[in-house]
Amino acid sequence: MNLAYRDIKHNLLRFVLTNFGLSLLLGIVIMITGVYGGLIDDALRQARAANADIWVVEAGTNGPFAEASRIPGDTRELVSRVYGVERAGSVTYQSVQTIVSDKPLRLFLIGFEPGRPGGPRQLSDGREILRSHYEMIVDRSSGLMLGQEVPLGTHGHRFTVVGLMRDEVTSSGDPVGYITLRDAQTLQFESAPPAARRELARGGGLETNDQINAVIAKVSPYVPEAEVAAALSRWKHLTALTQDQQETLLSKFVIEKARKQQGLIMVLLVIVSAVIIALIVYTLTMDKVRSIATLKFVGAPDRTIIGLIVQQALSMGIFGYFAGLALVLVFKPYFPRRLVLDPESVGIVFIITVVICLAASTLGIRLALKVDPAEALASSG
Amino acid sequence: MAETGRQPVVRVEHLSKHFGQGTARVDALVDINLEVFPGQVVGLMGPSGSGKTTLLHCIACILEPSSGRITLDGEAVYDERWLKADLRRLRLDKIGFIFQYPNLLPFLDGSDNVAIVLDLAGFSAAAARTRAIELLDYLEVGHRKHALPKQLSGGEAQRVAIARALANRPRIILADEPTAPLDSARARIVMDLLRRIAVEQSAAIIVVTHDKMILDRFDHIYRLRDGRLETDAAAGRQLATTAVV
Numbered sequence: 001m002n003l004a005y006r007d008i009k010h011n012l013l014r015f016v017l018t019n020f021g022l023s024l025l026l027g028i029v030i031m032i033t034g035v036y037g038g039l040i041d042d043a044l045r046q047a048r049a050a051n052a053d054i055w056v057v058e059a060g061t062n063g064p065f066a067e068a069s070r071i072p073g074d075t076r077e078l079v080s081r082v083y084g085v086e087r088a089g090s091v092t093y094q095s096v097q098t099i100v101s102d103k104p105l106r107l108f109l110i111g112f113e114p115g116r117p118g119g120p121r122q123l124s125d126g127r128e129i130l131r132s133h134y135e136m137i138v139d140r141s142s143g144l145m146l147g148q149e150v151p152l153g154t155h156g157h158r159f160t161v162v163g164l165m166r167d168e169v170t171s172s173g174d175p176v177g178y179i180t181l182r183d184a185q186t187l188q189f190e191s192a193p194p195a196a197r198r199e200l201a202r203g204g205g206l207e208t209n210d211q212i213n214a215v216i217a218k219v220s221p222y223v224p225e226a227e228v229a230a231a232l233s234r235w236k237h238l239t240a241l242t243q244d245q246q247e248t249l250l251s252k253f254v255i256e257k258a259r260k261q262q263g264l265i266m267v268l269l270v271i272v273s274a275v276i277i278a279l280i281v282y283t284l285t286m287d288k289v290r291s292i293a294t295l296k297f298v299g300a301p302d303r304t305i306i307g308l309i310v311q312q313a314l315s316m317g318i319f320g321y322f323a324g325l326a327l328v329l330v331f332k333p334y335f336p337r338r339l340v341l342d343p344e345s346v347g348i349v350f351i352i353t354v355v356i357c358l359a360a361s362t363l364g365i366r367l368a369l370k371v372d373p374a375e376a377l378a379s380s381g
Numbered sequence: 382m383a384e385t386g387r388q389p390v391v392r393v394e395h396l397s398k399h400f401g402q403g404t405a406r407v408d409a410l411v412d413i414n415l416e417v418f419p420g421q422v423v424g425l426m427g428p429s430g431s432g433k434t435t436l437l438h439c440i441a442c443i444l445e446p447s448s449g450r451i452t453l454d455g456e457a458v459y460d461e462r463w464l465k466a467d468l469r470r471l472r473l474d475k476i477g478f479i480f481q482y483p484n485l486l487p488f489l490d491g492s493d494n495v496a497i498v499l500d501l502a503g504f505s506a507a508a509a510r511t512r513a514i515e516l517l518d519y520l521e522v523g524h525r526k527h528a529l530p531k532q533l534s535g536g537e538a539q540r541v542a543i544a545r546a547l548a549n550r551p552r553i554i555l556a557d558e559p560t561a562p563l564d565s566a567r568a569r570i571v572m573d574l575l576r577r578i579a580v581e582q583s584a585a586i587i588v589v590t591h592d593k594m595i596l597d598r599f600d601h602i603y604r605l606r607d608g609r610l611e612t613d614a615a616a617g618r619q620l621a622t623t624a625v626v
Contacts, residue, residue: 001493001500001509003486010488010529294484297443298545299473300501373443376484 004311027324034339043171073210084223089116111184126163137163139175154192173337278360285364293375317357390585396449427605477546
């Protein structure tokens with residue numbers, strides 16, 4: 001006879017209400033796990049989207065994500081000539097903010113050379129950039145539609161959305177957009193007309209905007225990447241980073257603080273969940289003290305009593321976990337940033353939940369084992 | 382009150398129980414000697430604080446005596462070889478307990494409240510259920526087998542509790558004020574039922590009571606005063622000698 005099941009069935013409404021609260025709490029734990037996963041995934045996607053083997057950046061910097069990097073626009077020609085480099089492409093990176101439909105829109109813009117490394121990986125809708133100017137490809141999370149025009153930069157140019165991507169956002173959650181390198185250079189390096197006029201008036205002359213943030217190189221499979229990187233680093237004004245180094249910089253340093261914050265919140269939530277589950281189990285056990293005393297009196301072994309408490313704690317945790325997971329999955333598309341719930345991390349949260357329930361039930365078990373069977377003889381009915 | 386040729390089911394010899402030490406010491410039971418034979422129903426009376434419940438706890442194996450010896454169905458309990466788990470098992474196999482209030486498990490229906498004892502004893506679910514329903518029918522509450530304790534009247538709940546006490550065919554039945562929540566007519570019905578069970582199952586039944594209306598239902602009455610036992614055989618009926626053993 002399963003006493004835990006009978007007790008739950010008898011107090012079904014209380015069980016459901018308690019579990020609803022618990023599912024919200026465990027849902028938040030799962031959500032934070034998703035945010036944590038999304039943070040790392042987004043950061044790495046940014047680097048992986050370029051499909052690079054080697055990143056060539058300004059000497060002495062960890063650019064272009066961890067630090068600012070600015071190198072001459074003709075660096076790509078230099079890199080292309082190095083032994084082992086199959087293809088190379090120039091890229092720029094910049095954050096922009098504009099107004100679309102009276103709402104502010106933040107974008108992380110990547111300038112790339114169409115047909116060369118550094119462009120968007122896969123489109124979910126629309127087409128590649130075919131014209132030299134004023135076309136863009138953006139992530140769907142920006143809310144922009146195909147054909148929509150977006151004003152960008154100090155010159156008031158309007159860019160037409162020609163392609164859409166999915167799940168291309170930065171580690172801070174901003175949607176990624178791709179434009180041609182020439183447009184990106186204009187946006188990033190060319191002064192606004194009044195500023196340019198003032199610069200001319202003070203004798204500064206016209207500044208060049210033929211600068212880039214990095215060169216992305218694809219290396220021949222027959223040549224070791226490290227060898228190519230070493231060859232590139234011989235130029236004193238350049239630093240070459242392999243893709244692994246770039247990913248390490250992103251995951252270990254760029255998002256380190258955010259990662260720690262998320263991790264701390266997750267640990268705190270797990271502790272809060274453990275305390276709450278322990279209190280619920282303890283309260284449920286307190287409610288059953290007389291029944292436990294009666295069971296002991298009639299000869300029930302300790303394992304029956306422990307089984308009752310542990311099974312209830314586990315069923316509460318497991319029900320709460322799956323209800324919480326369902327809530328997160330339902331509301332995931334409406335969450336303001338991308339949640340990445342891979343089976344491994346979701347599985348770890350499940351195991352943590354089970355461990356919490358087992359640990360939390362020890363408080364109830366301690367109470368139950370201390371119950372004197374003589375309490376069943378107490379005169380109150 | 383030794384009876385020639387028969388072994389008592391409950392034998393208590395020189396039992397003492399005290400609480401506290403030194404000046405705070407309270408002697409709850411002093412040199413108690415008691416025997417209950419198969420088929421006997423004995424009453425245990427006394428004023429509040431006289432030690433009735435302490436004696437019942439000792440016999441029920443939930444309170445260890447300070448000194449003395451208790452033998453239940455031929456087994457001496459509380460010597461050094463007994464573990465807590467063994468005592469619980471002994472309670473499950475040999476002792477049925479009827480509480481002052483029914484103490485039914487609120488989350489089990491009538492039949493499951495009886496079957497739980499058999500389930501704990503290792504009976505199959507089907508066998509436990511069949512026996513539970515048989516007992517409920519025997520106690521004329523079979524029609525309430527699916528009712529939860531809160532849906533039962535006081536008398537019905539007490540009969541379900543009696544059925545639970547009888548489920549394992551115990552040799553010893555201990556009852557703590559079983560008629561307290563009942564009116565006099567129902568109290569007599571319960572006592573007659575206990576008498577019938579004592580005879581049919583050769584069980585020894587000890588009933589703690591204050592109810593003077595049911596004194597004629599006992600074979601012997603023991604009175605406890607300040608932890609000391611006084612027998613009052615004349616007050617009870619000498620029915621045990623005619624009981625089927």
